[in-house]
Amino acid sequence: MKASCDPVQTLHEEPAEAEVVSHRLMLRAGFVRKLAGGVYSYLPMAVRALRKVESIIREEMNSAGGQEVLLPALQPSDLWEKTGRWQAYGPELFRLHDRHERAFALGPTHEEVITDLVSQIIRSYRQLPFLAYQIQTKFRDERRPRFGILRGREFIMKDAYSFSASEENARQIYARMQEAYGRIFLRLGLDHRMVEADSGLIGGNLSHEFMVMADSGEDTVVTCEKCFWASNIEKAPDARVCPVCGSALTSRTAIEVGHVFYLGHKYSAPMETTFLDSAGKEVPFFMGCYGIGVSRILAATIEQSHDDKGIIWPVAMAPYRTAVLPLGPGMSERREVLSLLESLESLWPGEAYFDDREIRPGMKFQDADLRGFPFQVILGDRHVDKGNGEVKIRRTGERLVLPLRDIPALLS
Numbered sequence: 001m002k003a004s005c006d007p008v009q010t011l012h013e014e015p016a017e018a019e020v021v022s023h024r025l026m027l028r029a030g031f032v033r034k035l036a037g038g039v040y041s042y043l044p045m046a047v048r049a050l051r052k053v054e055s056i057i058r059e060e061m062n063s064a065g066g067q068e069v070l071l072p073a074l075q076p077s078d079l080w081e082k083t084g085r086w087q088a089y090g091p092e093l094f095r096l097h098d099r100h101e102r103a104f105a106l107g108p109t110h111e112e113v114i115t116d117l118v119s120q121i122i123r124s125y126r127q128l129p130f131l132a133y134q135i136q137t138k139f140r141d142e143r144r145p146r147f148g149i150l151r152g153r154e155f156i157m158k159d160a161y162s163f164s165a166s167e168e169n170a171r172q173i174y175a176r177m178q179e180a181y182g183r184i185f186l187r188l189g190l191d192h193r194m195v196e197a198d199s200g201l202i203g204g205n206l207s208h209e210f211m212v213m214a215d216s217g218e219d220t221v222v223t224c225e226k227c228f229w230a231s232n233i234e235k236a237p238d239a240r241v242c243p244v245c246g247s248a249l250t251s252r253t254a255i256e257v258g259h260v261f262y263l264g265h266k267y268s269a270p271m272e273t274t275f276l277d278s279a280g281k282e283v284p285f286f287m288g289c290y291g292i293g294v295s296r297i298l299a300a301t302i303e304q305s306h307d308d309k310g311i312i313w314p315v316a317m318a319p320y321r322t323a324v325l326p327l328g329p330g331m332s333e334r335r336e337v338l339s340l341l342e343s344l345e346s347l348w349p350g351e352a353y354f355d356d357r358e359i360r361p362g363m364k365f366q367d368a369d370l371r372g373f374p375f376q377v378i379l380g381d382r383h384v385d386k387g388n389g390e391v392k393i394r395r396t397g398e399r400l401v402l403p404l405r406d407i408p409a410l411l412s
């Protein structure tokens with residue numbers, strides 16, 4: 001990508017409306033723009049980062065046995081009446097009417113829809129287990145939408161739903177999903193912690209959250225540093241003493257990036273969705289559901305990974321892997337520079353952001369630091385004349401001068 005063809009500019013002033021660092025940096029770096037409270041447009045760099053997060057999630061969901069589906073955002077109210085959530089969900093549910101005055105919700109979550117779908121396709125225990133997942137927009141009329149895309153009213157979630165013939169199988173899938181989540185957050189480069197959790201409006205009695213520790217977090221996590229027990233304070237409101245080993249607890253604020261629930265018959269029983277078990281008896285499905293805040297992950301990553309100059313993306317989700325910064329007049333057309341770009345292109349197609357603008361070097365450095373590309377290749381006369389280039393590693397600030405032909409290998 002050539003910066004001279006990119007209309008999105010960085011902002012040098014501090015955006016007044018941003019209260020947390022991720023929101024401020026996403027606005028300044030040109031990742032998102034606000035349309036209404038809790039409603040954002042994603043600019044091209046944010047979409048590139050999102051797609052990388054999604055593809056890691058897809059790989060792990062597929063290898064855990066999941067199959068991807070797309071589910072309606074428009075959900076008829078009668079489905080929600082069946083589970084009692086048309087009332088219970090309260091003002092967070094976006095409600096609307098069609099031209100025939102039929103009531104609908106804009107889906108904040110999809111338990112009702114998927115349970116109804118599965119009742120239409122699965123009749124026998126032989127078709128089980130079934131693990132379906134979706135990566136889609138969800139709508140919640142949050143009481144306090146804030147902090148940019150950390151708490152939107154429209155946001156992207158990966159949700160998965162499991163259907164099993166026995167409680168034992170449902171619990172095995174639950175455990176498999178916990179492991180898959182650990183791998184996803186590890187691959188994304190997020191420092192996270194799994195904690196015991198309350199199941200809130202989704203329901204069920206076994207539940208864990210995946211938390212990213214951050215000052216801006218709206219959740220509080222209590223942890224025992226001795227036996228590693230950890231819980232959301234919502235689940236253990238009175239805990240002063242570790243309930244497992246009795247040691248003192250530490251409490252910290254955190255951002256919830258994932259949440260898994262064992263549901264049992266919570267939805268299948270009221271919706272009367274059953275299958276024929278091996279004895280030929282009609283029994284309700286044993287269910288689980290598993291969410292990840294895909295768009296929230298971008299902001300949570302920035303909360304955890306930034307400095308006073310800007311964002312520091314982990315390689316796995318950086319919008320571009322490398323910024324290539326030719327300095328001074330004519331440098332962006334030099335043969336050595338073009339051939340370096342070609343070799344980068346053949347190793348990582350589309351992953352170089354080539355800042356060919358005719359602007360001061362200082363501005364190129366500032367923008368590359370702000371946008372947080374993991375590597376910068378700096379090409380000034382002094383080095384290029386000798387066949388060299390300089391590489392800066394964004395996270396550590398380390399700089400190395402080396403022959404141009406050796407640069408691509410260094411960036412792997």
Ligand code: ATP
Nearest residue numbers: 149150151152155157256257258259291292293296
């Ligand atoms: P929160 O406690 O932050 O309101 P939640 O517990 O209501 O989240 P879940 O129903 O567990 O959310 O949804 C699964 C995941 O979706 C959450 O773990 C979170 O990462 C993400 N998520 C939930 N609400 C929002 C939101 N308003 N904006 C962005 N992501 C969200």
Ligand code: MG
Nearest residue numbers: 092140142200
């Ligand atoms: Mg919520």
Ligand code: MG
Nearest residue numbers: 200219256259
């Ligand atoms: Mg929560």
Ligand code: MG
Nearest residue numbers: 200256258259
């Ligand atoms: Mg939750």
